[in-house]
Structures are given as structure tokens and as C-alpha cells.
Ligand code: SF4
């Protein structure tokens with residue numbers, strides 16, 4: 001597939017064109033934080049910055065209305081109440097522009113949960129079908145990036161419809177999917193010269209070399225499960241965690257939610273909102289019992305889910321795209337790479353030796 005090129009000034013016109021009949025989410029400055037916001041013509045999109053929040057909110061918003069309800073009371077008989085329920089299915093066409101390859105790949109983790117043979121979440125599926133991803137390849141790697149250790153990389157196009165590689169004066173563009181190629185037709189792209197394609201290749205090679213050697217997670221599921229009952233290990237790993245939940249709220253692959261009803265008078269709506277497994281309340285049962293009562297139990301669950309349980313269910317696929325957001329944004333610098341590696345480095349005590357020690 002031949003590559004195309006678009007200059008910086010024509011990029012703005014392309015975003016304007018895309019936003020004519022679609023919602024367009026782009027990274028924007030929001031009080032000093034780069035995060036996805038609806039594109040407004042005339043306001044600068046920060047395509048060269050990695051957004052703090054994940055592009056998943058294009059298809060899995062932080063808060064969404066699932067349905068609206070209304071009570072109809074019979075004035076002649078106040079005991080007779082009818083409830084009208086109206087499902088709110090999202091139908092808005094959208095494009096998320098400016099996520100990174102790791103974030104787009106994170107979408108594939110969510111697909112296996114919300115859009116699979118055994119489960120089709122109608123809200124997620126509707127958004128997914130109506131939303132396209134225009135991803136920007138990485139021109140440098142941060143110390144927290146480890147996408148290459150989980151099967152991805154700075155120009156990974158999985159999960160994207162269009163991949164843009166920044167070069168001098170603009171972007172080299174690849175239409176990854178048919179729908180992505182249709183998006184390119186709406187902009188003033190030109191055929192990319194060999195020199196620009198070479199430059200794009202050099203940008204990606206440089207970023208890859210900054211990532212260093214990839215870590216091998218192949219025995220992580222087994223090693224984490226071996227440590228499952230070792231609460232000394234988990235207490236040690238979770239000692240500095242303050243259960244703030246930032247790691248899960250910013251993660252492109254976390255997909256837990258809570259549902260609440262908000263009512264005003266005789267009408268209301270049902271909301272779905274992101275939730276965090278790092279909070280005590282997440283598993284608190286009505287009886288008062290909590291199966292994950294300490295932060296050690298909760299960190300064990302988060303690590304186990306991403307690096308052991310999910311891979312077991314999904315052909316070895318690790319439920320982490322290596323974006324490093326949780327590491328960068330954790331207020332106490334808890335590094336999940338270090339937790340998994342500690343489990344990998346931990347030598348299981350052979351049962352025989354344990355028995356001798358006990359004797
Ligand atoms: S961001 Fe850090 S401190 Fe906050 S819950 Fe996650 S691991 Fe704990």
C-alpha cells in the first residue's frame with residue numbers, strides 16, 4: 001500500500017473536514033494537562049504530545065447514559081405506577097485523532113470482553129462501529145514505555161484505521177483499514193516521496209532503539225499464580241500504594257464499571273461509570289464482607305488480571321499495552337513492571353525443601 005503525506009497546515013483543514021459531520025476527539029491542553037477533548041475548529045490539537053488519558057474514552061466513555069426512565073402514576077389510583085424505559089444507544093459517528101499505537105492496541109483488549117461470541121455490549125459495540133482511530137506513531141520513547149515487551153511497538157498499526165508518522169513538515173500516512181483509507185480521501189494528501197518514507201522509517205528505528213531490550217513476560221502468568229497465596233510478597237509489593245485508583249482510570253485496557261441510577265422527581269437515567277479495582281469499595285459486599293480487604297489483595301488482583309488470568313482466557317494476550325501511564329501517573333511511583341519482575345524472579349521453594357525446613 002503506497003503511503004501518503006499531509007503537511008501541518010493541511011492537517012488542520014483535514015480535522016476541520018472530519019469534524020463537519022462527526023465528533024472528533026483530539027489531544028488538547030486542558031489546564032496544563034494534555035487530554036482528549038472534542039475538536040473545535042481554530043483550537044490547536046496537540047498531536048505531538050502523548051495524552052495523559054487513554055483513547056479508549058472514544059468508545060468507552062468515563063460516564064455514559066445507558067437508559068432513561070420515567071414513572072407514570074395513575075392519579076385515580078396512586079398504587080398503580082407504570083415505568084417507561086427508553087434505551088439510549090449511541091449513534092454519533094466519531095474519530096479519535098492523536099492517540100498512540102499502544103492506546104489503539106488497548107482497544108483490542110476491550111473488544112475481547114465487550115464484543116465477542118459470548119458477550120455483545122450494545123453500547124460499546126455501537127460506539128466501536130461508529131468510531132475510527134487515527135493514530136500518531138511515537139517519535140521518542142519515555143523511560144516508562146514498554147510496548148515492545150507486550151507485542152507492540154512505536155508504529156504498531158493494530159487497532160488503528162490510519163497511522164501517521166511525524167516527519168519534517170507533516171506526516172506520512174498509511175490507511176490501515178478500508179474505512180481509514182476513506183478518511184484519507186477527505187484530506188488534501190499527496191503521494192509520499194521515497195525520501196519522506198525513508199525519514200519515517202528512520203524515526204521509527206530511532207524510537208525502537210530508545211526502547212532498549214524487550215522484557216520476556218512468557219512465564220509471568222505461571223509465576224504470578226505461584227505467588228497467589230504468598231501474602232508477604234503482595235504486602236511488600238503494595239506497601240507504598242495509597243489506593244488512589246489513578247493507575248486504573250488512566251489505563252487503556254482497564255474496563256471495569258459501576259452502574260448507578262440518578263433520579264429527579266418522577267424521571268431519571270441509568271449511568272455507567274468507570275470503576276477501579278484498586279478501591280476498597282469495589283468488592284465490598286452488602287453483608288459487609290470484602291473478599292479483597294487489603295491493598296495487597298487488590299494489587300494482586302490487578303497484576304493477576306492483566307498478566308495471568310486474561311492471558312489464560314485469551315491465547316496468551318497480556319491485558320496491558322505497555323503505555324506506562326500507570327507508572328508515570330502513580331503518585332508513589334509504583335511500577336507494575338517491577339511487581340511482575342519480582343514475581344518472575346521469585347524462586348518457588350520446592351515442596352521437599354519446605355517439608356525439611358518444617359521438620
Ligand atoms: S496509582 Fe499507584 S498509589 Fe494509586 S492505586 Fe495505583 S498503584 Fe496505588
Ligand code: SF4
Pocket residue numbers: 106247250251252253254306319320321322323324325326327336
Ligand atoms: S497497566 Fe499500565 S502500562 Fe499497562 S496498559 Fe494499563 S496503564 Fe498502560
